C-alpha cells in the first residue's frame with residue numbers, strides 16, 4: 147500500500163494590496179485619530195508592515211525664540227502680509243494597538259530658505275509627557291518668580 151502525501155502550501159498574507167482594498171489592519175481608530183474625525187481612510191504604508199499609524203492633529207504653541215517666516219518668502223500656504231511664527235507642535239500617535247506616544251516637533255524656519263524644518267522630534271511615553279508637563283509648569287513658576 148502506498149501513501150501519498152499532498153501538502154498544500156501554507157496560507158500567507160498577500161504581498162500586494164490594491165489601493166481600493168480595505169486596510170489590512172482592520173482595528174478601529176482611537177477617538178483622537180484624525181481619520182476617525184474626518185471619515186477618511188488610512189493608507190497602507192510599507193514602513194509599517196501592514197499596521198496603521200493613528201495620529202491626532204497637532205496642537206500648535208508659538209515658539210517665539212525660533213525663526214518664523216513672512217508670506218513673501220514662504221510661497222503658497224500663507225496669504226500676502228501674513229507672518230507665521232515658529233511653533234512647538236505636539237500630537238498623539240500610535241501604531242496599531244500599541245500604547246500611544248506624545249510626539250513633540252518644533253516647526254521653525256531658517257533663512258534664506260522659505261521651507262520649514264522639524265529637526266529632532268521627541269517621542270514621549272504618556273508618563274514621560276506627564277513628568278515633562280510637571281517640570282515645565284515648575285520652571286514657568288520659577289521664571290515668574292512665584
Ligand SMILES: [Zn+2]
Nearest residue numbers: 175179181200
Ligand atoms: Zn486612525
